[in-house]
Amino acid sequence: MPPASTLAPTITPSPTLTPSPTPTATPIPPLALTIRWPRPVMPLLPPQPIAVELVPPPGVDVEAMVSAGVQAPDGTIYERFILEPQGENLYVAVEPLQLPLDPPAGEWHLVIAVNSPLNVVGDWELFFHPAPLRLHDLTEVLPAAATLRVPQDFVEVAAQGDAWAGGRVWHYEAGELALWWAPGPTEPLLFNNALVMLEATHDPEAPPQVLDAVETEWQGRTAFLFHEKWHGSEGGPAEAWVVQGENYWLYVLRVRAVGGEEIPSLIRQVEETFTLSE
Incomplete structure (x- = not known):
């Protein structure tokens, strides 16, 4: 009899490893x-x-x-x-x-x-674009030789006299700007005349304290700079320039704090627009 056939063993293939998917990070919205x-x-x-x-x-x-x-x-x-x-x-x-x-x-x-x-x-x-600045029309108010660029946001709180002799006072936030004018003595500006002009702008019932004065110039003109202390709830430090213009006209340009200890920067910027023609 022929020998019985021997079956070859069946080799089971190794399982194929499937890589796990890499997790994708969920993007965070911005x-x-x-x-x-x-x-x-x-x-x-x-x-x-x-x-x-x-x-x-x-x-x-x-x-x-x-x-x-x-x-x-x-x-x-x-x-x-x-x-x-x-x-x-x-x-x-x-x-x-x-x-x-x-x-x-x-x-x-x-x-x-x-x-x-x-x-x-x-x-x-x-x-x-910054909006244009709107100004008070002072052409019929001030002497012809004087120019001051006062924004309409500054509220006029006092008005006296006319273009010959007078004054205007404006408030803005915690500050005050004032300009006074009058004909002066027909001589170069002296301290005594400057002091008299300054005191003429004070309220006689509640004048401020004049702390000191310095002889100086305003745009090349003889001037005196006075430092003042105003009292009360609306008081504060002040600076007042007394300047001699053409034909010996005298001007008092004052800036001051109202109820505070610092003169607002915008008040000072408007002060710097004051000019006198020759």
């Missing part, structure tokens, strides 16, 4: 940036601080550092700001933007910078 700032921007509106809203994705708590820069029309940086978190996703500049009295004409540029671990989408920049 922060949404929105600038919150009023327009039009005007030099004499109460300055509003620059503010932005930075909204994170739902359920995500993230910290960010926010800053801002304002460029003048010529591209130079006018001012930089750090914006602090104020809650409700709002970041606000510590100090407001205060434009100069006569800002350079053209397009200004506000740029926001955000340092955050998340991407940021939204409005990074804002372009604006």
Whole structure:
């Protein structure tokens, strides 16, 4: 008999290892940036601080550092700001933007910078043109030789006399601007004449304290600068220039704080617009 056949053993193949899929990270949505700032921007509106809203994705708590820069029309940086978190996703500049009295004409540029671990989408920049400054018409009020550029936002609180001899007083926020004028002695300005002219502008029932006086110049003209201390709830420091103009006219230009210890910068800027023609 033929020998029985022997079956060869069947080899079971090893299982093939299927690699596990690499988990894909779910992308986190970006922060949404929105600038919150009023327009039009005007030099004499109460300055509003620059503010932005930075909204994170739902359920995500993230910290960010926010800053801002304002460029003048010529591209130079006018001012930089750090914006602090104020809650409700709002970041606000510590100090407001205060434009100069006569800002350079053209397009200004506000740029926001955000340092955050998340991407940021939204409005990074804002372009604006400062609104033109509206002035009081003083052509029939002041002597013909005098010019003073007083914004309409300055409220007139006192008016006396006429273009020959008189005065006007304006208030703006916590400051006062005043200009008085009258014909003076036909001689070079002396201290005694300057003091008499100064005291003529005081309230005789509540005069301020004159602290000191310095002989100086105003735009090349002989002048005396007096420092005063005004009393009461609306008191504060004051500076008064007594200047001699053409035909020996005398002028008293005063700026002072009202209820505070610092003369507002915009009051000083308007003071600097006072000129006398030859």
